[in-house]
Amino acid sequence: MQQVLNWFFRSTNGTVRETAKDRMRTMLVHDRLELPAGRLEMLEEELVAVVSRYFDLDKDTTNFDLQQFERNAALIANFRLLRSKC
Amino acid sequence: MSGRVITITSGKGGVGKTTASANIGVALASTGASVALVDMDIGLRNLDILMGLENRVVYNLVDVVEERCKLRQALVKDKKMPNLSLLPAAQTRDKTAVNSDQMKQLCAELKELFEFVVIDSPAGIESGFQNAIAGAEEAIVITTPEMSAVRDADRIIGLLEARKDEIQEYRLVINRIRPSMVKNNDMMSVDDVLEILSVKLLGVVPEDSEIITSTNKGEPVSGTDNTRSGLAFRNIARRLRGEDVPFMDLDPQNSTWFSRIVQFFNPAAVRV
Numbered sequence: 001m002q003q004v005l006n007w008f009f010r011s012t013n014g015t016v017r018e019t020a021k022d023r024m025r026t027m028l029v030h031d032r033l034e035l036p037a038g039r040l041e042m043l044e045e046e047l048v049a050v051v052s053r054y055f056d057l058d059k060d061t062t063n064f065d066l067q068q069f070e071r072n073a074a075l076i077a078n079f080r081l082l083r084s085k086c
Numbered sequence: 087m088s089g090r091v092i093t094i095t096s097g098k099g100g101v102g103k104t105t106a107s108a109n110i111g112v113a114l115a116s117t118g119a120s121v122a123l124v125d126m127d128i129g130l131r132n133l134d135i136l137m138g139l140e141n142r143v144v145y146n147l148v149d150v151v152e153e154r155c156k157l158r159q160a161l162v163k164d165k166k167m168p169n170l171s172l173l174p175a176a177q178t179r180d181k182t183a184v185n186s187d188q189m190k191q192l193c194a195e196l197k198e199l200f201e202f203v204v205i206d207s208p209a210g211i212e213s214g215f216q217n218a219i220a221g222a223e224e225a226i227v228i229t230t231p232e233m234s235a236v237r238d239a240d241r242i243i244g245l246l247e248a249r250k251d252e253i254q255e256y257r258l259v260i261n262r263i264r265p266s267m268v269k270n271n272d273m274m275s276v277d278d279v280l281e282i283l284s285v286k287l288l289g290v291v292p293e294d295s296e297i298i299t300s301t302n303k304g305e306p307v308s309g310t311d312n313t314r315s316g317l318a319f320r321n322i323a324r325r326l327r328g329e330d331v332p333f334m335d336l337d338p339q340n341s342t343w344f345s346r347i348v349q350f351f352n353p354a355a356v357r358v
Contacts, residue, residue, distance in 0.1 A: 015271035021278050024233055028240050028282060070284045071247070 029066045029073045040066065047077060056082040089120075089197040092204050092326070093222040097238030099209030101230045102261040105297055105306075107206035108136040109316070110226070113308040113323030114202050115170035122161065122200040124192075125175035126218040127208040128183055134174045138165060138304020148176035151188045157195055166309065171200070181213050186220035193221025202326075211245060219249070225256040226288060231263060231274040240283055257288035259322060264293045276333075289322035290333055291315050 029035075044064045051057060058080040065076045094107045104127070111123040125133035128148065134140040145160035150173070157173075164170035173196075176183060196203045207218035219225060225246050229239035239258070246256045260276055267273040274282075276290050294315035300307045307316035308323070314334075321331045 017268070017271040017274055017278065020233055020274050021282065024236060024274070024282050027233075027237060031237065031240065032244065068282070068284075071243075 025068055026066075029068055032071070033066075033073055040064070044077075048079075051079050051081075054085055055079070056085065058082055087198055087201065089199075089201045089203055090224060091193045091197060091222045092202065092224040092226060093207050093219045094204065094226045094228060095207035095215060095218060095242055096209065096228040096235070097211060097215075097242040098229075098235045101228050101235045102291075102297075103209070103228050104132050104136055104206050105301070106226070106228050106259060106261065106291075106319070107204055108133060108306045109308040109319035110323055110326070111170060111202075111204045112137075112164075112167070112306045113320045114204070114326065115164070115167045116309065116320070117323055117327060118169070119201040119327070120169045120199070121202045121204060122171050122173060122196050124173045124196070124203060124205045126189075126205050126214065128175045128214070129177065129180040130208065131175040131177040133206050134162070134172060135304065136301055136306060137172055139172055139174075140304075143174045146174045146176040147192070148179050148183045151184050151192060157192075157199075181208065181217070184217055186217055189217045189220040191221075211241060215242075215245075219246070219253065223252065223254050225253050226259055227256055227285070228259050228261055229279065229283075230261050231268075231276075231279055233274075236274070236279055236282060243283060243285055257286045258283060259289045259291065260287070261291045262293045263290055287333070288325055289318055291318040291322075292334070 047064075048057065048059070048062060061078070061080045063076075063078040067074045067076055094103050094110070096103050104125075107123060111121050115121045123133060123137070124147065125131055126147070127133075131146075134143050139162050142162045144162075145155040147160065149155045150157050150160045161171040161173055164172070193203060193205075205218050205222060208214035227239050227242055227246070229235045243256065246253045258280070260279055263276060264273060268275045276287070280287055292314050294307070294313060296307050296313040297315055300310075300313075306319075307313045308319035310316055318334060321334070324331045
């Protein structure tokens with residue numbers, strides 16, 4: 001019965017199809033920008049350092065992501081600000 | 087006459103460029119248009135086989151470029167359709183036998199004789215590909231829903247995008263879709279590929295064993311009435327001619343509760 005229910009309510013999360021799509025997205029964003037490995041991490045470190053000069057940050061929730069926006073990439077950075085430093 | 091020069095390309099080999107070229111050529115010709123099919127895969131000639139014309143090849147593209155014969159002498163007329171001709175590639179030369187300027191010149195001459203000039207590009211992104219798009223205003227990018235093919239298609243789209251002044255339009259054909267694998271979420275769907283590549287869709291061709299049979303016979307599937315892949319290629323030709331033809335429904339995302347129940351009892355029912 002469980003199988004029958006799963007079959008009717010099947011979702012795409014965690015499927016091979018979804019894995020392929022996610023890998024594909026990440027790969028193409030890097031391909032299109034000709035972005036070498038490690039470069040993004042470097043930028044992240046520097047940005048955190050800059051923002052930290054002005055604000056106390058909750059570094060655990062800092063989120064840094066490249067997303068596809070049509071055929072371009074968008075850099076999405078989320079800094080949780082705790083308080084101003086000045 | 088000033089015809090349209092359309093290059094069929096993919097980056098990756100083996101995704102169906104030559105099959106698509108032959109079928110789109112035949113389908114365009116069967117709408118009544120005059121069509122030249124040009125095999126640009128110099129050194130690896132194949133389009134003549136798919137067209138069943140391998141025994142009629144006398145001169146080839148390199149002979150024309152090097153002025154050993156007139157263009158009209160090298161053109162091989164199709165067996166069934168007099169408005170369809172093939173310009174075969176040379177088999178014993180390689181991609182360096184022609185350059186971009188010679189190709190531009192050749193395309194300009196062909197445009198005067200035919201309404202459509204369909205160029206089958208070799209795989210890769212090097213000189214062979216550059217030559218194949220040198221004289222074109224339009225391109226058709228072929229991919230399959232596999233990761234490596236999509237990645238290479240993306241690279242080609244990037245290169246076409248960089249030549250926006252010459253290539254005014256490019257559209258995507260997704261070849262060898264397997265609806266049952268998409269349905270089971272084992273393969274990317276048409277919408278997945280479109281979302282990833284952000285490109286206009288020209289057509290979707292389902293995986294079809296008839297393609298192998300038709301290649302062995304030398305008669306492209308789009309010349310006959312009874313295959314799904316042939317219908318898909320004929321739809322592509324109609325869209326190229328500006329007709330608004332709905333896409334074949336192969337995507338499982340359109341399935342509803344009701345269609346799933348129907349499908350459960352009759353698995354063949356969804357294949358419309």
